[in-house]
Amino acid sequence: MVAHSHTVLLVDDEPVFNFITESLLKRVNLVKEVYSVFxxxxxxxLLQESFQGLHNIPSHIFLDLNMPIMNGFSFLEEFSKLPRDQKEDIKIIVVSSSENPSDIAKVKSYGVEDYISKPLSPDTLKEILQ
Structure with a gap:
């Protein structure tokens, strides 16, 4: 049995996506904690609270692009302004239904770890987390 090793933050406005992904993450048995926000x-x-010690700092953020209030691009812009020591161990994986080449190029310019099309599979999650 593989030990839990990651804290994951899901950022997606679709509750069903968050629920299914959280279930998949628990099934691959590589996470110790999952946070979901919309x-x-x-x-x-949540990140600011994590830096203050109120939550575990996520090792991975699974980020949707198209959301209300603050979309994925705006999040990446804000994340890029964080002090390097706070964000250097956090990997961002964009998970989107968009396969628009300009979206992919734009998020890659922020140094995201990967860009994956929805839906996620257990094998994809294992590959990302191992």
Whole structure:
């Protein structure tokens, strides 16, 4: 049995996506904790609280692009402004239904770890987390 090793933050405005992904993450048995939020603003709030010791700092953020309030691009812009020591161990994986080449190029310019099309599979999650 593989030990839990990651804390994951899901940022997606679709509750069904968050529920299914959280279930898949638990099934691959590589996470110790999963947080779910519905937009970039909630994600930034959770990150700030994590840096203050109120939550575990996520090792991975699975980020949707198209969300209300603060979309994925705005989140990436805010994340890029964080001090390097706070964000250097956090990997961002964009998970989107968009396969628009300009979207992919734009998020890659922020140094995201990967860009994956929905839906996620257990094998994809294992590959990302191992």
């Amino acid at each position: 937009n970039g603003r909630e994600a930034m709030k």
